[in-house]
Amino acid sequence: MSRGVISCAVLLCALPAQGAMTVLPPAVADALTQIDTPPQKSTLNEMFATPDAALENLRLIALDPMVEFGAQLRAIRALPTYCPAAPQPCSATIHTTLVALIDAYERSPHSPLDVLRLRAAVEALGVTRAGTSSDVAELSPLLGDPSRDVRATVAQALRNLCNAEAIEPLRARLQIEQVEQVRAALTAALRDLRQCP
């Protein structure tokens, strides 16, 4: 995605790019770098005038590799706050954005930032509680990721998705998993998934 497209699309929030980085207006940058509170939907809606504009801007910030990383991380994680209340499905816009971020990990050098960005997207996908087979298929291979933090986050996300199809890959991973933190996450997911349809 080119800088010009982002600048236009983020009409309500982004200032013109300076050098290589996408510069966010100070109020937006502040809201997306809160220390101890996730960005609130009501705050974002007020900042971007309408919920649709807020979601679109969040989506663009989440996908923009040239946005300040801390803001990008919070934007990714804030996306599911725009899902309607269950049992209505989350919008395709949010879903495809998160899946695109997860897919991008495979092509990345798996740097610490790549790991963190992936975990934010995986956690957010779990919170959508879409529970589709495709989501289970998207996440299950990551149970074999070298990073224990990724594996634990994926187990937690599969637990939140609440689709019984995740039981088999979780059980398979539990057979070989050595790290206690991940084993605990796998066990908790398996326990809770038994209650899911």
Added chain:
Amino acid sequence: MLRGLLTLVVAVVAGAGCPGGNGRVGDACGGNDDCAGALQCLNRSCVPRCKVAPDCGDGYACDLRGLCQPATLEQSELCHSEVDCAPGLTCQLTGALDVNGKLVARCNTEGPGHPAGTECHDDEDCHAGTCALGHCVNLCSIAQDCTGDEQCIPIPHPVLPNAMFNGCLPEKGALTWTIPMNSPSAEILLPFPGGARSAQLVMTIDDPNQKVGAQSVLSNSGERLYRLPCTPSSAPDSTCDAVASQDDYFRNQIRHRPGFGQSVLLIPSISSPEPKPGMYRVQVSSFRANDTTGSAIPQVTAVVQFSPEGQMSLEAHFFFLDLADHPCAAAMDSGTLSASTALSSVAFKGFLGELRTIFYHANIVFNNFTYDDIRNPELNAPDVADIGNLLRLGKFANGINVFFVRSLSPIGIQAFAPNPGPAGRAGTRQSGIVIGLDTLCYRDWSVLARITSHEIARYMGLYHNVEPEVGKHPTWRDQINDDDFDDPRDNLMFFSEFGDTVLSREQGAMLRRSAVLQ
């Protein structure tokens, strides 16, 4: 002739024990003049002059010259202080007021109860007949009537409205006691003695699915200082939405919200004016999710801090979850941060230096650091919604428990602190702050030091100086008048990680009220 007269005068003076007597400790004496200047004659023996009445023993007062004066008041005589009454008697409040509206006290026989300073539930528990702030208290008139580490200060009477009496309470540190409740909602009395710096209520229930907290707070004069913010509802006839609820919260003089399982009410929420001494009336309740009264019975602990204004010291107790193979290990001297490696870690030492600097400007010095490892794999990357299971491991009542975890969920949250936290209370679901170390993948240790300081300050009773929505809602900010800041970002309490480390004078004064400090 003249020489003979002089000799006679010297002989008379020496025999009478005139000023300049040189009796040493333990020497026999007939009066104070027989003893050296720093001594007095007590029970026919030279002893050091007193600083406080307890130096003299039961039945004596210590006057302003440092001399023990025998107590002379007998049974039923009016008294003002424990040291007024003869041995075997204590000065007890009668429950009556004199013509000037002051509490009347009379000498009475000592009861069988506990001595001053021990915990009590009512007056009968104390041999001097007065139980206040959960502890047996001696009445006093001046500071010399109390022990050396106590002060003589006005204490609100638990029954008579607006009535105060003078009693001996600690000069430094905090008093902690439990206030019994036997129903899900009840009014309790929180005494705020003259000279106290802050008072807090830690309210807890066993059911984590219900909330607990204050419904209202009234001052001694009946002024409403806090009212439970309205509950947002989407019902057509509701006048309360999320904004109205927040407006209510920020309108209160005392900041407070009930919380699931536990919450803290801290008085005051601002550094000035000084909170008025007196009895605060707090309606404490458990609540269901919709803020109707719950079924759980709250357990209430009160903590009153007495330390005088001045430099204070702070202990920090660091706990390390399993940080092996952390993705941000490059920032941890390329190793695994733990209780043993933190001591030698250059990066961690730098972090501690930055913490010291930030709080030094608030006249607070760190005087002790401790280091512990926690091996509980389920808590390596906790969700803030379930953070109580981790904070419960905060085993130190003094100072702040600081937990370093691999990561926090929701990802992007860098730290968490109860606001305010239960100062002086260990082992509760709010006993500490949590710092996620995945922040070190994209920020340096200086930023982490600011984040940690920000959360320590929140635990101690400071609030975000402004909220993100302050542009549209101007009242959504702290109540501290910081005219010295043009830009709210120039402050430690700015909500974003991109802020300064500065604390205003007023914020420093507020921090120094915290019972976390010594």
